[in-house]
Amino acid sequence: MEPFSRHRRLRKNPVMRDLVRETHVSIDDMIQPLFVKEGIDQKQEVPSMPGVYQFPLTAIVEEVRECVQLGIKAFILFGIPEKKDEQGSQASAEKGIVQQAISLIKTAYPDIIVIADTCLCEFTSHGHCGILKGEVVDNDLSLKRLVKVAVSQARAGADIIAPSNAMDGYVYAIRKGLDEAGFQDIPIMSYAIKFASSFYGPFRDAGESAPAFGDRKTYQMDVANRLEALREAKSDEEEGADFLMVKPALAFLDILRDVRNQTQLPLVAYNVSGEYAMIKAAAQNGWIDEQSLVLETLIGMKRAGADLIISYFAKDVAAYLSEKGV
Numbered sequence: 001m002e003p004f005s006r007h008r009r010l011r012k013n014p015v016m017r018d019l020v021r022e023t024h025v026s027i028d029d030m031i032q033p034l035f036v037k038e039g040i041d042q043k044q045e046v047p048s049m050p051g052v053y054q055f056p057l058t059a060i061v062e063e064v065r066e067c068v069q070l071g072i073k074a075f076i077l078f079g080i081p082e083k084k085d086e087q088g089s090q091a092s093a094e095k096g097i098v099q100q101a102i103s104l105i106k107t108a109y110p111d112i113i114v115i116a117d118t119c120l121c122e123f124t125s126h127g128h129c130g131i132l133k134g135e136v137v138d139n140d141l142s143l144k145r146l147v148k149v150a151v152s153q154a155r156a157g158a159d160i161i162a163p164s165n166a167m168d169g170y171v172y173a174i175r176k177g178l179d180e181a182g183f184q185d186i187p188i189m190s191y192a193i194k195f196a197s198s199f200y201g202p203f204r205d206a207g208e209s210a211p212a213f214g215d216r217k218t219y220q221m222d223v224a225n226r227l228e229a230l231r232e233a234k235s236d237e238e239e240g241a242d243f244l245m246v247k248p249a250l251a252f253l254d255i256l257r258d259v260r261n262q263t264q265l266p267l268v269a270y271n272v273s274g275e276y277a278m279i280k281a282a283a284q285n286g287w288i289d290e291q292s293l294v295l296e297t298l299i300g301m302k303r304a305g306a307d308l309i310i311s312y313f314a315k316d317v318a319a320y321l322s323e324k325g326v
């Protein structure tokens with residue numbers, strides 16, 4: 001008997017390491033975000049997110065085609081309208097940018113999954129995620145609008161509704177609204193645990209959705225809170241959510257694990273814009289190895305308990321994995 005454990009026996013070579021690997025990143029459980037913008041005729045790179053673009057409607061199916069060829073099967077859509085107003089009217093318009101994009105993509109690729117982000121911040125003139133009463137985002141007025149948005153997205157052909165607006169009771173309200181409109185079979189992927197995070201900075205460039213005044217701290221969660229995250233997960237599950245999400249991911253891996261231990265629902269990690277931007281910036285400076293760092297962070301999310309990952313790296317990962325099984 002050895003006086004100590006020889007852990008290195010199982011690290012002998014790549015094949016041995018593959019045999020005992022506990023966690024895997026697979027393109028089957030990755031979701032690629034896409035930004036679609038009205039009033040442009042060429043794709044435009046987001047300066048703070050190298051490699052991420054706002055696409056015109058005319059280029060969106062081509063982008064989906066490239067991703068599908070690499071093996072990506074699920075997308076989450078964000079829209080930037082030409083006209084913004086107080087109510088975010090374009091978010092629920094029949095010919096709104098997101099509705100049109102959904103129907104184009106689903107016509108070209110009926111079997112891929114299109115997820116609609118349900119929020120108002122890209123559509124309102126004030127950049128908040130709901131309806132204002134004075135300078136306060138009114139919860140219940142916002143719910144009424146958000147139900148209309150969700151139903152219009154389902155009507156356009158969305159496969160999953162993903163509310164990210166952080167109002168209370170949105171899962172219940174949207175479930176009821178979808179059911180009444182005949183969409184009983186459309187699941188809700190709830191951004192159940194959404195922290196008021198500085199990691200969203202680059203997204204607000206991409207989505208042109210920064211709040212015109214104040215911040216989102218009266219509706220998104222305090223980054224310091226863990227028990228509150230568990231309450232958010234519980235109430236959304238009780239209201240009928242089909243998936244729960246934790247967002248951001250990297251600074252909140254403990255929360256992912258805690259929620260994993262509390263729920264049997266599929267759990268989604270959102271590898272957000274700031275997490276993407278940090279890796280891209282460091283890689284562009286030659287300070288880190290991008291590919292191995294991307295895989296390491298995504299594996300961390302899986303190990304923490306995520307079943308699915310929304311990531312701006314999905315397309316890159318699909319390309320790496322098609323070269324080499326990981």
Ligand code: PBG
Binds near residue numbers: 117165199202204273
């Ligand atoms: C909309 C929304 C946001 C993100 C996803 N949906 C931004 C926000 O809350 O300001 C952020 C995603 C990211 O940073 O990648 N409310």
